Amino acid sequence: MSGVCANDLPTGRELESSLQLVAIRPLGVGYSRAISPSNGQPKSNGQAEATNKAILSGLKKRLEGAKGRWAEELLSVLWAYRTTPRRSTGETPFSLTYRAEAVIPAEVNLCSTRVARFTSDENEKLMVKELNLLEKHRDVAAIRLAEYQQKLV
Known part of the structure; x- marks a missing residue:
């Protein structure tokens, strides 16, 4: 997957533009490196996909057009995710x-x-x-x- 750092955290462009994010390690959600036999592309597990979708949705709500600030807002979004039943x-x-x-x-x-x-x-x-x-x-x-x-x- 392009735009991924060596430590498996997404870069800004990856986080802003894609719903298929690698999971963010502090959440404890793993990213499956299995390769899809149909197209040879990496695929992630359902839990990571759901988590990424929730985090991306939270970021979009917090940023409202100022997408360059995602790094400043990420901790608040993660806190909200971790503390919401x-x-x-x-x-x-x-x-x-x-x-x-x-x-x-x-x-x-x-x-x-x-x-x-x-x-x-x-x-x-x-x-x-x-x-x-x-x-x-x-x-x-x-x-x-x-x-x-x-x-x-």
């Missing part, structure tokens, strides 16, 4: 990774209850406890996903 699982990608909900910047600026009661030591203990329960949390999300997919059939 998925209809299929009811969970955010962030919560499936860390077994906790992210503290959004507005909560920090407004000093929400979660932020006001934050202590580093207590947070560390809670994170260890939550990470121990992470696999069960992911299993519950997988069950919800299977139920969601059954409803679609």
Whole structure:
């Protein structure tokens, strides 16, 4: 695929002009390097395609004609993607990774209850406890996903 850097991240032109993006590594979504037998072109997996479509859609909404600024907007779009619950699982990608909900910047600026009661030591203990329960949390999300997919059939 042209326009791809050595570390598999898309270049600006690739990101702005194509729906067939390589997956962005911080999301943890892989890019399949399988070659299509019909046309000899690389093909990506469905999860990477769906993720790329959501990211590109978010970027288009944020840029509104100023496409040269995609790099400045990318982190905001990725943050929104990672902290938005998925209809299929009811969970955010962030919560499936860390077994906790992210503290959004507005909560920090407004000093929400979660932020006001934050202590580093207590947070560390809670994170260890939550990470121990992470696999069960992911299993519950997988069950919800299977139920969601059954409803679609």
